């Protein structure tokens with residue numbers, strides 16, 4: 001039994017839950033933990049040291065340990081587990097209690113759960129938390145959605161534990177219902193995209209530029225000091241110098257080239273398809289993880305299918321410079337696509353998102369934090385109705401300034417037969433988006449030809465259909 005009442009409850013004392021609880025405790029919030037696994041409770045108590053915490057696997061004791069109204073955070077694997085736990089909690093929850101799901105739940109699940117709990121007057125909040133284990137411990141970026149009034153009860157705590165960027169907390173109430181989880185999903189879509197682009201740059205540097213791991217460490221470290229400054233570039237530089245503990249050389253060369261995924265990137269693409277928002281760089285990032293995972297097929301095809309191979313060599317400094325610019329270009333395109341989806345989803349799902357706030361809270365703590373987000377934030381602050389950041393003059397200039405280099409990089413990849421579809425999609429997106437005319441008139445003609453789907457004309461109002469097979 002607990003000797004006192006605790007401010008917050010934490011359900012799920014895995015690494016994320018544990019670290020978030022310790023972060024809360026560091027900021028003066030007392031936390032009672034619940035986990036069904038005894039070893040997790042032990043780990044939590046051990047990590048807590050002399051801190052004022054309590055942990056149990058008895059739900060009654062857990063609830064008795066919390067001050068009322070209860071404020072409970074769940075950090076458990078997304079999916080069915082969340083529903084099972086909610087069902088177990090419901091008999092113990094009372095009106096005005098706040099239940100927070102801080103996992104990567106699908107936004108449609110969050111909507112269903114919110115409605116179910118709303119009927120019982122229980123406030124359910126879907127909260128995206130980004131930053132991994134160390135973010136949870138030292139300050140994550142936090143993306144809360146749900147009832148605004150409920151948010152007021154947890155706001156001070158979330159601001160205290162969040163990352164800070166230019167002294168501003170990286171947390172902001174984003175909107176009702178599933179707004180927080182939606183924004184976190186798109187964050188992850190952008191995350192997939194940037195990771196894919198970085199790995200393409202690595203591929204070219206390694207195979208065309210013949211860069212060693214030491215060179216790669218130096219290149220990425222240098223890039224991190226310039227326009228590409230970001231968490232993902234920074235950790236990439238670190239990765240290349242990590243020695244393997246099980247054999248000689250660097251660990252990177254021992255890791256199987258088969259990427260896994262929990263699904264959030266794919267969810268982003270799925271919903272974008274549904275809302276008809278083009279996200280080609282994010283889509284291809286998901287696809288490339290899938291292609292990487294069919295390793296056995298790739299090995300078999302490698303023996304059959306031929307390609308050009310690396311023939312041309314390039315001046316190393318030029319290659320590094322072209323790739324830096326190409327990455328900058330394609331990363332801007334990734335953010336542009338993610339924010340364009342948020343713009344559309346905000347209208348469709350009535351989230352009423354403030355995109356400037358989202359750029360602001362992504363500047364610190366989260367996986368996609370980068371110097372570029374400051375420019376994106378400024379773009380939205382100057383034009384809150386911006387439907388695509390490429391519409392911002394300064395951002396458009398950055399893209400235009402790097403287009404020669406990305407075209408060069410694509411040429412190098414294609415002549416060597418090295419797959420760099422992220423770069424290709426970024427450029428194709430740019431070239432399509434700036435095209436006054438696209439050959440979709442032919443698609444319309446074909447649709448009308450075989451399916452009588454009709455078409456519009458560019459010189460007359462109305463809907464038209466043609467008997468295409470009639471005598472010429």
Ligand code: 6PG
Pocket residue numbers: 104129130131132188191260261262263264265366367
């Ligand atoms: C974050 C990460 C985090 C997690 C991803 C990994 O923002 O902290 O996005 O949520 O690392 O879910 O996703 P995949 O397993 O799909 O790569």
